[in-house]
Amino acid sequence: MKFDMTLALADKPGQLLRALEPIAKNGGNIISIIHERDKPVEGYVPVSLVVDFPSRQNFRNAINELKNLGIAVIKSEEVVEKVRLTFILIGITDLKKIIESRIEGVEIIGLEILTPSLNKVSIKLDVETHAEAVNILVDHLRRLAEDQNALLIAPIYA
Amino acid sequence: MRLLIVGFGFIGRELVKALRDKMSFLRSIDRDFKVVGIVDSKGYLYNGKGIDIDDLNKITRLSEHRDYKLGGTALDLLGQNLCDIMVEATPTNIKDGEPGLTHIRLALSRGIHVITPNKGPLVLAFRELMNLAERNECALLYEGAVAGAIPVFSLVRECLQGDKIVRLSGILNGTTNYILSRMFFEEISFEIALKEAQEKGIAERDPSYDIDGIDAACKLVILANALMGREARLNDVRIVGIRGITQEAISLAKRANYAIKLIGTIDRGLEVAPKLVPINHPICVHGTLNAIHIETDLAREITLVGYGAGKETISAILNDLITVLRKRGMSKFSSPKIV
Numbered sequence: 455m456k457f458d459m460t461l462a463l464a465d466k467p468g469q470l471l472r473a474l475e476p477i478a479k480n481g482g483n484i485i486s487i488i489h490e491r492d493k494p495v496e497g498y499v500p501v502s503l504v505v506d507f508p509s510r511q512n513f514r515n516a517i518n519e520l521k522n523l524g525i526a527v528i529k530s531e532e533v534v535e536k537v538r539l540t541f542i543l544i545g546i547t548d549l550k551k552i553i554e555s556r557i558e559g560v561e562i563i564g565l566e567i568l569t570p571s572l573n574k575v576s577i578k579l580d581v582e583t584h585a586e587a588v589n590i591l592v593d594h595l596r597r598l599a600e601d602q603n604a605l606l607i608a609p610i611y612a
Numbered sequence: 613m614r615l616l617i618v619g620f621g622f623i624g625r626e627l628v629k630a631l632r633d634k635m636s637f638l639r640s641i642d643r644d645f646k647v648v649g650i651v652d653s654k655g656y657l658y659n660g661k662g663i664d665i666d667d668l669n670k671i672t673r674l675s676e677h678r679d680y681k682l683g684g685t686a687l688d689l690l691g692q693n694l695c696d697i698m699v700e701a702t703p704t705n706i707k708d709g710e711p712g713l714t715h716i717r718l719a720l721s722r723g724i725h726v727i728t729p730n731k732g733p734l735v736l737a738f739r740e741l742m743n744l745a746e747r748n749e750c751a752l753l754y755e756g757a758v759a760g761a762i763p764v765f766s767l768v769r770e771c772l773q774g775d776k777i778v779r780l781s782g783i784l785n786g787t788t789n790y791i792l793s794r795m796f797f798e799e800i801s802f803e804i805a806l807k808e809a810q811e812k813g814i815a816e817r818d819p820s821y822d823i824d825g826i827d828a829a830c831k832l833v834i835l836a837n838a839l840m841g842r843e844a845r846l847n848d849v850r851i852v853g854i855r856g857i858t859q860e861a862i863s864l865a866k867r868a869n870y871a872i873k874l875i876g877t878i879d880r881g882l883e884v885a886p887k888l889v890p891i892n893h894p895i896c897v898h899g900t901l902n903a904i905h906i907e908t909d910l911a912r913e914i915t916l917v918g919y920g921a922g923k924e925t926i927s928a929i930l931n932d933l934i935t936v937l938r939k940r941g942m943s944k945f946s947s948p949k950i951v
């Protein structure tokens with residue numbers, strides 16, 4: 455899993471190498487690094503990194519070891535991978551329930567409704583979600599559909 | 613080898629046609645190959661020296677044949693040492709598998725190789741029948757039972773011997789695919805597309821077995837057990853059919869570059885349900901075509917496309933037959949092992 459981190463390094467030689475040690479030791483694989491040596495702020499140089507760690511525990515260990523070395527960690531957060539998914543719901547009677555669904559990490563980014571000749575409403579729902587929330591989202595929509603006697607059509611690999 | 617054909621309906625008759633056309637090829641593999649018996653629901657034809665295959669092709673009902681024995685059953689013939697291979701092509705019955713299940717059990721227990729397009733016995737008793745075949749050192753081949761002419765079992769058995777299948781998905785029912793394709797391309801309603809399919813003989817008068825997803829679910833169970841070593845039963849499949857699909861839903865999907873397809877998936881669980889499939893995905897085939905998408909650890913992705921029913925199914929049955937004829941005299945048959 456990927457993490458976005460910004461460290462403040464003292465503006466003297468050898469600091470970057472010293473900071474990379476705990477990252478490498480904990481299995482971190484550096485995906486990108488921006489070292490702004492020409493922009494020191496009060497004697498510190500900001501370094502921004504995106505690192506792929508084998509687990510959250512490895513990431514936490516690296517952060518602790520950096521702190522123990524006296525390196526200031528200005529920012530450290532997980533980079534969440536987002537996926538866009540499209541769903542179709544047929545026969546929903548209470549649209550509000552769908553729009554008001556609050557699932558952590560899920561955002562409705564598009565909604566298209568066709569009210570038809572017959573009495574069944576067909577809805578296309580576009581969502582952006584954290585990869586980890588996909589199962590929760592599908593279960594949630596499935597339950598909503600079942601409650602309203604509607605049919606959920608999910609993407610083939612969701 | 614001596615062949616017994618049980619069932620002289622659509623499949624039985626089409627098989628007899630293909631045997632006539634390919635007889636000299638079959639005899640080049642096995643000089644002694646002959647059809648010794650054919651059975652329908654009311655009687656049979658038996659001739660130990662071989663039934664004249666041209667005569668057979670002149671009749672549509674078995675009882676029209678001069679040697680037809682009214683009242684005889686497949687069990688009579690299987691009970692004696694009269695054949696080496698049985699093609700079991702009686703109607704699929706998913707309640708108790710009969711009469712196919714009894715025919716197949718008896719044949720295998722007597723060491724007779726079995727080839728069958730009949731899903732019922734395989735859905736209900738796959739493991740039991742495979743074990744029985746292995747114990748009696750004979751083959752149980754069923755390529756025609758799932759996705760008709762698509763050689764999915766042969767492909768995995770012969771060409772993916774070291775791969776582990778991690779996920780499988782497919783369009784496993786031609787009738788529903790035809791209906792959904794007509795709705796997609798012609799922008800007609802489900803009801804009209806179904807009626808059209810019935811008029812063309814693609815859907816049955818009672819279409820529920822197809823459109824409610826049961827047929828696809830049966831095939832999924834066989835695939836899961838045969839290719840992925842599962843112990844799945846029909847009850848384990850979450851099934852949603854295509855009855856509720858509106859024209860509006862299809863056009864919403866289409867505008868976003870998706871088609872709605874009835875998809876069977878074997879992942880952690882088994883599911884048959886209408887799904888949104890990107891129109892450029894290899895599985896997104898139309899008309900009565902079927903498609904199977906296999907994901908494995910080594911080959912990663914393989915997609916097979918072909919006709920899932922109709923006389924194309926004979927291709928699968930004939931290939932199974934040739935497999936048995938070629939293996940004659942070779943060491944014992946054993947069921948494929950799951951990696």
Ligand SMILES: NC(=O)c1ccc[n+]([C@@H]2O[C@H](COP(=O)([O-])OP(=O)(O)OC[C@H]3O[C@@H](n4cnc5c(N)ncnc54)[C@H](OP(=O)(O)O)[C@@H]3O)[C@@H](O)[C@H]2O)c1
Nearest residue numbers: 619620621622623652653701702703704711729730921922
């Ligand atoms: N049709 C296809 O495209 C297709 C494709 C793939 C798989 N399959 C499977 O292949 C099998 C045969 O299909 P089909 O289309 O040929 O069916 P079908 O036309 O209904 O023929 C069934 C045949 O089985 C005979 N039969 C019924 N009970 C019997 C019994 N107790 N003993 C001996 N014979 C018996 C029937 O006898 P009568 O003639 O006396 O009624 C008939 O000849 C089915 O399991 C089907 O699911 C079919």
